Amino acid sequence: MIAAILITLLCFCSLHPTFGQDCPSRQEIQGSLKQVQKLLSAHEASYLQSLRNLKKKINLLQSSTGKQTTRAINSTCPKLDAPINGRKLGKSHGVGHEVHVLCDPGYELVGSESRVCQESLTWSGQQSTCRDINECASSPCQNGGTCVDEVNHFSCVCAKGWAGATCQSPTPTFFVTMTNTSAATSPATAAAATLPAATTGPFVRPSRCTIMQGTTHCTCEPGYTISGRDSNTCTDIDECELFHNGQAGRLCLHTCVNTPGGYRCSCPIGYNVTRDGRSCKDIDECATRQNNCTKDQMCINTYGGFQCVQVDCPKIPNATYVKTSPMRCERNPCPVDNKACSQTPNSFSYHYLAVVSNLSAPRVMFRVSALRPMGDTLRFSLLGGRQARRHFTVQRSDRVTGQLMLASPVQGPATLEAEVEMSELERRVQLGRYITKVTMFVSQYEF
Structure with missing residues (x-):
């Protein structure tokens, strides 16, 4: 713009010499043109530098976009396995996806219950593990019993004379002493004399009676007791009925079945009896493929x-x-x-x-x-x-x-x-x- 004005002024002065006293000299005009040329060169250099900077920014933006696209394609966190004695809900390992951890019955969760795949391709929270719950920590066994910690339950090894789930009940003792005043039996033969007995069924057993110095001692097998006045017959003890009152007195967690001389525990469909013979454990039909899905x-x-x-x-x-x-x-x-x-x-x-x-x-x-x-x-x-x-x-x-x-x-x-x-x-x-x-x-x- 400045150059155009100078050139126009020069042409006007050349065509109208009468105005020569008001027109700049040729030398002054040449100096002005040189200044304009320097100014234009400076603007051109600044413009070219701006173009170069803009190209660099575009290249950086394209490079950054390419890296983000590549990262987005491979943006998955490392595989997260389910903890031992637990389950993991959620299978996607992509950024933003969440997984949850559940422990099996009898185990408690240590670590994070929920973990999220972060943009850094690492899982949030702490590693999750399932730790066995110590059911014996509260000392549930009474009267000198020893607690045995097992999965999701405990069992008590009772001291002599005690029974029940927590050794809370005294063991019934059945012993009958009879005095025989008969003089026909001499002390020499009385030591070896045994009274006869008969068995009439699985829930009835003969007693073991021994005469010692005129006194008759009768005992029964474990799980039987002498019934009434008949010392020769032992009848089965119904342990399920004897220990049915109250949760602490139950022999079995679910159902108690009386058997000759003892008892056994049974569980509903879908459960198995545990090693202690008293509790029930769930059957994992999914893990054992006992399902029709x-x-x-x-x-x-x-x-x-x-x-x-x-x-x-x-x-x-x-x-x-x-x-x-x-x-x-x-x-x-x-x-x-x-x-x-x-x-x-x-x-x-x-x-x-x-x-x-x-x-x-x-x-x-x-x-x-x-x-x-x-x-x-x-x-x-x-x-x-x-x-x-x-x-x-x-x-x-x-x-x-x-x-x-x-x-x-x-x-x-x-x-x-x-x-x-x-x-x-x-x-x-x-x-x-x-x-x-x-x-x-x-x-x-x-x-």
């Missing part, structure tokens, strides 16, 4: 049985869902102008829990957490009808975690379902909804 179904072990479940993604108007793991469905991207689609849940996750009947409450059953909150508010709420609200409630444990609480004990057998909704909001505007469906299988027995 198809390939499309997942076997969930429950106390006393199993359940075959199949997770199908929900069908909701204005949105479509795809299964990203066996227990999770995520919504496909919504069109920009489809507001109805953006209001539907972003994901559905499914979890199944097996619990015993009459589980003590209140108790935390499940936790839901946000990995990377996007808004300024997280809201947790309980969905479902009257049955869900009768047994469950939702509480917040920290800023990003809500927990499903069992509000009251449940008598089995029963199947309860609860849905926990986690909503993300920014200035009260909804950014996303996430639904967690929890199904709880309650067993019939309180083992």
Whole structure:
């Protein structure tokens, strides 16, 4: 622009010499042109430098985008195995996915109950292990009994003279002494004399009687007692009836069956008698393949049985869902102008829990957490009808975690379902909804 003005002024002065006294000299004009040339060169250099800087930034941005794309393709955390004596819920190892750990009955969880695959491709929380619960820590055995810790229960080795699950009952002693005043038996032969006896059935045994110096001593085999005045006959002791009063006095955890001279414990279908012969242990039909679930179904072990479940993604108007793991469905991207689609849940996750009947409450059953909150508010709420609200409630444990609480004990057998909704909001505007469906299988027995 400055150069054009100078050239125009020079041409005007050349064409109108009468104005020569007002026009700059040629030397002055040449000096001005040189200054303009320097100024233009400086602008050109600055412009070229700006172009070079812009190209560098574009190249860095392209390189960074390529690395992020490559990382996104391989963004999985290391495989997380289920702990010994426990189970892992969730199979996806992708960034943002969550797994949960449950311990078998008789074991307590050490470490994190829930772990999330972080952007650093490491698992959050601490390594989860299942540690055997020491049932003998409270010294349950009485009267000098020795406690033996076993899986999910304990047994007592009682001292002499005591019996019962916790050695709380004295052992009944049956011994009869009779005085024989007959003079026909001499002391020499009395020491070896034994009275005759007869057996009439498996629950009746002959007594063992010995005459010593005119006195008759009669005893019975273990598990039998002399009945009434007939010292020659021993009848079976019904141990199940003798120790049936009160939980502490029960010989068997489930059912006691009287046998000749003793007893045995039996368990319901789906359980086996433990090594101590008194307690019951659940049979894992899923691990032992004693189930009839198809390939499309997942076997969930429950106390006393199993359940075959199949997770199908929900069908909701204005949105479509795809299964990203066996227990999770995520919504496909919504069109920009489809507001109805953006209001539907972003994901559905499914979890199944097996619990015993009459589980003590209140108790935390499940936790839901946000990995990377996007808004300024997280809201947790309980969905479902009257049955869900009768047994469950939702509480917040920290800023990003809500927990499903069992509000009251449940008598089995029963199947309860609860849905926990986690909503993300920014200035009260909804950014996303996430639904967690929890199904709880309650067993019939309180083992």
